[in-house]
Structure formats: structure tokens, C-alpha cells
Amino acid sequence: MAPAPTDFDVAVVGAGPAGAAAALGALHADPSLRVVLLDRSDFPRDKACGDGVAPHVLDLLAEVGVTGLVDDQVPVARLRLGFGGLVAERPMARPAWVVPRQVFDARLVDAAVTAGVRFLRHRVRALRQHADAVVLDDQISAAVVVGADGAHSAVRRVLGQPRGPVxxxxxxxxxxAPGWRGAQVIEFGTRHQPSYAWSFDRGDGLANVGYGELLHEGRPAPSRALLLERLEVLLSGAAEGGQHWAGHHLPLSMARWRPLAGRVLLVGDAARLVNPLTGEGIHHAVATGIAAGRAAAAALRDERPERAGEDYVRATRRILQPHLRHTAVVARLARSTRLIEAGLRASAADQRVFDDFVELGLAHGRLTRTVALGLGRALLTPTRPNGRHQEPA
Ligand SMILES: Cc1cc2nc3c(=O)[nH]c(=O)nc-3n(C[C@H](O)[C@H](O)[C@H](O)COP(=O)(O)OP(=O)(O)OC[C@H]3O[C@@H](n4cnc5c(N)ncnc54)[C@H](O)[C@@H]3O)c2cc1C
Structure with a gap:
């Protein structure tokens, strides 16, 4: 019997970086696909974020034909990492960008629409899987669905997947602040682990400033006032004159991650892929989004849409699994004050260690031999009597 016709080949739920990338990945692989991108909001829309966009994100987008997205923005060349008086400040191997998500996400959605996606404002509440299609809210059917609906993903909930650490x-x-112009500044917390405050220069006179920390099961989440207080303790004065305060959860990645087989694929925050060291999630959102879009296109080409999940597992195993394992190891090590200090001293002493840490925190880097040797050296090097050691900028 011929399969029942579906409204769409691919339906993507959520039009953030993960969802837009999924739509672009599918259409770049096969421009004839009928792809719909659903979001509960119209674009442009704000999203609470540090707005830090790693250069690797732009590399990934170029692979699916999106270029020039940040040409009118000011690149940020320096990164300053601080912890309890220790500082490692260096140029990054490649500059990063700080682009308000209101701008960045709308441009990505525009790129997807230009590529041929149909954008619909629609909040997805229910998903039912049939033998030959997936149906959203009894209204929209597709051969493959990509769940890109963020930290509180309705699609993940329907699939019965747990949320994990947040x-x-x-x-x-x-x-x-004048001292932090032209830089991304990160100050790690000394009292609440792991936590950090940031000030990321947007290049237009404003900085994206903020503070975040891991939530612990059974303990109440800190209030907005407390988060602001902790930001002030770590980066005094950074929040002065601040506006447009907004908070959000970050579902952190863990060492083990295995996407589900089948027709429903989870990507980005919906798949719990925020880097636990840095809170960076746009890179993994775009990487998994593109991988899911391509996997959907390949499965549809083979007339086996039910195999899309398996193709996605194969593609992401290669690009993500070792990185996620290594990040989890470093996140565990970073619970030790001594190791954070050693990491900072090693980064301040050696540009290559700094660069490898940046790769681990921003994209798909691994715990390299250079980092291991740098940490070992720093642990064996005596510090000043107070344990503090500040390298020149
Ligand atoms: C304060 C803060 C600072 C951060 N700083 C950085 C940073 O500097 N750099 C970085 O890389 N990452 C950062 N992150 C993480 C980053 O914001 C996320 O990892 C990233 O947004 C994930 O993209 P996504 O597309 O998966 O999800 P989102 O960007 O959250 O997009 C999900 C989309 O789904 C839509 N949606 C939700 N539910 C539904 C539904 N039921 N139906 C239809 N649509 C729905 C939403 O409207 C939204 O547009 C930060 C996060 C926070 C909270």
C-alpha cells in the first residue's frame, strides 16, 4: 500500500539556531524537499543568551550556503579568563562575535526562508507517531520531525526523554566598562561551583553582561536579585546601567549522549547539548541541526524516513561524542579550585594551552596532550605564598 501523503517532508519545531540550521541542512541536501519551520514566536524575537558566536558556527553555516551573516558586526579578538585574582588574557586563535540573538536568529530564519523553507507561527503542544508519518497537534503531518524547541522542549517531553543537569x-x-572593551571577559565563581559572570563587548558601546550557575537538585533556584548580586561580586560595575534583563535555563551536556532512532530527531538545547564549561550552546545547536537536516534528507531520498534517526546517530557520533566525553572530564576536574587555578596559570603561560581550552569551551575541541602537559606543569610549579599568580595581559 502506498504511504499516506504528508503535508511536509520535514517539520522542524523551533526556529532558533538549531531549528533554522536543521531546515537549512535538509534543503541544502535536497532543495526539492517540503520543509516547514514552526515557532511559537514571530521573528525577530529575543532569546536570553550571552550572544557569543564562535567562528566555528560560521564555518558550519557556510557549509549549507549561509555566508555574510555577521559582516556588519565587530569581531572580538581577546578573551580574558579570571578566577579569584588569577587572570589569563590572550588573543583568541580566531576572533569571535557577540551578536544579539534578536538579530542573529532572525537572520538565520531569513536565510532558511530564502532557501525555501515555509515559516509558520505555531506553538506545538502534541506529537503523535504513526507508522508512516508524525502528526503535530492533529494538524501538521511530516515524514520526519526535528525537535529544536529549546531548553523546555515539548518534543523531548513527548518522547519521554529526561532533562538532565541544568x-x-x-x-x-x-x-x-572601559577596561573590558574589545574583549570577552569571563570570571569564574569561587563560591558557587560551577558558575561564572561575563561581560562580552558587542562593539557598539554595549556589552552583554550576565551570570549563571549550575542548579542543584532539591535546592531552590536563585532569584533574579541573587543572580544580579553574584554578578556584581564577580564583575563589579559590569551591570551598571544594565537593561533588558532576561533569564533562561541551560540544559548541560553529559559524557554519554545517544540520539534516538526513528522519525523524530532532537537537536540543540532540546537534545541537552550546552557546554558545561562555558554555557556555550549555539555551536552544538547548529552542528546537530545541520546533521539532523542532512540525515532527514538522506533517509527521505532512500524512501526510508523511519531511518532518519539512525543516520543522525552515525553523523553525530563522529562530530560530537569524543568532545562530549572530554568536556565532561574537564567539567569534573573544574570542581577542584586547584585545577581551575592550574588551568588558568597554564593558559596564561602558553598560548597553545589557551587555544586548546578555547576549542574545548567554544566548539568541538578535546582534552589535548598540550593541555594535559600544561596542567601538569602548572600543578608542579610553586605559586606565590597566597597561591595567586597573575600573568601580564
Ligand atoms: C543567559 C544565557 C547565556 C548564554 N550564552 C551563550 C553564549 O554566549 N554563546 C552560546 O553559544 N550559547 C549561549 N547560551 C546557550 C544558547 O542560548 C543555547 O544553547 C541556544 O539558544 C540553543 O539554540 P536552540 O535553537 O537549540 O534553542 P533556542 O535558541 O532556545 O530556540 C528554541 C526555539 O523554539 C521555540 N519554541 C519553544 N517551544 C516551542 C513550541 N512548543 N512550539 C514551537 N516553538 C517552540 C522558541 O520560541 C525558540 O525560538 C546561553 C544561554 C543562556 C540562558
């Missing part, structure tokens, strides 16, 4: 972070926009 951090909470608050961000605002404030005039950039």
Missing part, C-alpha cells in the same frame, strides 16, 4: 543564567545589556 544551569540558570541571567543576562542584560549595559554600557561596556
Amino acid at each position: 544551569a540558570l543564567a541571567l543576562r542584560g545589556y549595559a554600557p561596556v
Whole structure:
């Protein structure tokens, strides 16, 4: 019997970076596909974020034909990492960008629409899987569905997938402090582990400033006032004149991650893929989004849409699994104050260690031999009597 016709070949739920990338990945692989991108909001829309966009994100987008997305933005060349008086400040191997998500996400959705996606404002509440299609809210049917609906994903909930460890972070926009111009500044917390405050220069006189920390099971989440207080303790003055405060959860990645087989694929925050070291999630959102879109296109080409999940498992195993394992190891090590200090001293002493840490925190880097040797050296090197050691910038 011929399969029942579906409204769409691919339906993507959520039009953030993961969802837009999934739509682009599918259409780049096969421009004839009928792809719908659903979001509960119209675009442009805000999203609480540090707005830090790693250069690797732009590399990935270029692979699916999207270029020039940040050409009118000011790149940020320096990264300053601080912890309890220790500082490692260096140029990054490649500059990063700080682009308000209101701008970045809308541009990605525009790129997807230009590529041929149909954008619909629609909040997905229910999903039913049939033998030959997936039906959303009894209204929209598709051969493959990509769940890209963020930290509180309705699609993940329907699939019965747990949420895992979660951090909470608050961000605002404030005039950039003179000492932090042209830099992404991260100050790790010494009292609440893991936690950090940031000030990311947007290049237009404002900085994205914020603070986030891991939430602990059974303990109440910190209030907005407490998050702001902790931001002030770590980066005094950064929040002065701040506006547009907004908070959101970050579902952190773990060492083990295995997507489900079948017709429903989870990507980005919906798949719990925020880097536990840095809170960076856009890279993994775009990487998994593109991989899911391509997997859907390949499965549809083979007339086996029910195999899309398996293709996705294969593609992401290669690009993500070792990185996720290594990140989990470093996140565990970073619970030790001594190791954070050693990491900072090693980064301050050696550009290559710094670069490898940046790769681990921003994209798909691994715990390299250079980092291991740098950490070992720093642990064996005596510090000043107070344990503090500040390298020149
Ligand atoms: C304060 C803060 C700071 C951060 N800083 C950074 C940073 O500097 N750099 C970085 O890389 N990452 C950062 N992150 C993480 C980053 O924001 C996320 O990892 C990223 O947004 C994930 O993209 P996504 O497309 O998976 O989800 P989202 O960007 O959350 O997009 C999900 C989309 O789904 C839509 N949606 C939700 N539910 C439904 C539904 N039921 N039906 C239809 N649509 C729905 C939403 O409207 C939204 O548009 C930060 C996060 C926070 C909270």
C-alpha cells in the first residue's frame, strides 16, 4: 500500500539556531524537499543568551550556503579568563562575535526562508507517531520531525526523554566598562561551583553582561536579585546601567549522549547539548541541526524516513561524542579550585594551552596532550605564598 501523503517532508519545531540550521541542512541536501519551520514566536524575537558566536558556527553555516551573516558586526579578538585574582588574557586563535540573538536568529530564519523553507507561527503542544508519518497537534503531518524547541522542549517531553543537569543564567545589556572593551571577559565563581559572570563587548558601546550557575537538585533556584548580586561580586560595575534583563535555563551536556532512532530527531538545547564549561550552546545547536537536516534528507531520498534517526546517530557520533566525553572530564576536574587555578596559570603561560581550552569551551575541541602537559606543569610549579599568580595581559 502506498504511504499516506504528508503535508511536509520535514517539520522542524523551533526556529532558533538549531531549528533554522536543521531546515537549512535538509534543503541544502535536497532543495526539492517540503520543509516547514514552526515557532511559537514571530521573528525577530529575543532569546536570553550571552550572544557569543564562535567562528566555528560560521564555518558550519557556510557549509549549507549561509555566508555574510555577521559582516556588519565587530569581531572580538581577546578573551580574558579570571578566577579569584588569577587572570589569563590572550588573543583568541580566531576572533569571535557577540551578536544579539534578536538579530542573529532572525537572520538565520531569513536565510532558511530564502532557501525555501515555509515559516509558520505555531506553538506545538502534541506529537503523535504513526507508522508512516508524525502528526503535530492533529494538524501538521511530516515524514520526519526535528525537535529544536529549546531548553523546555515539548518534543523531548513527548518522547519521554529526561532533562538532565541544568544551569540558570541571567543576562542584560549595559554600557561596556572601559577596561573590558574589545574583549570577552569571563570570571569564574569561587563560591558557587560551577558558575561564572561575563561581560562580552558587542562593539557598539554595549556589552552583554550576565551570570549563571549550575542548579542543584532539591535546592531552590536563585532569584533574579541573587543572580544580579553574584554578578556584581564577580564583575563589579559590569551591570551598571544594565537593561533588558532576561533569564533562561541551560540544559548541560553529559559524557554519554545517544540520539534516538526513528522519525523524530532532537537537536540543540532540546537534545541537552550546552557546554558545561562555558554555557556555550549555539555551536552544538547548529552542528546537530545541520546533521539532523542532512540525515532527514538522506533517509527521505532512500524512501526510508523511519531511518532518519539512525543516520543522525552515525553523523553525530563522529562530530560530537569524543568532545562530549572530554568536556565532561574537564567539567569534573573544574570542581577542584586547584585545577581551575592550574588551568588558568597554564593558559596564561602558553598560548597553545589557551587555544586548546578555547576549542574545548567554544566548539568541538578535546582534552589535548598540550593541555594535559600544561596542567601538569602548572600543578608542579610553586605559586606565590597566597597561591595567586597573575600573568601580564
Ligand atoms: C543567559 C544565557 C547565556 C548564554 N550564552 C551563550 C553564549 O554566549 N554563546 C552560546 O553559544 N550559547 C549561549 N547560551 C546557550 C544558547 O542560548 C543555547 O544553547 C541556544 O539558544 C540553543 O539554540 P536552540 O535553537 O537549540 O534553542 P533556542 O535558541 O532556545 O530556540 C528554541 C526555539 O523554539 C521555540 N519554541 C519553544 N517551544 C516551542 C513550541 N512548543 N512550539 C514551537 N516553538 C517552540 C522558541 O520560541 C525558540 O525560538 C546561553 C544561554 C543562556 C540562558
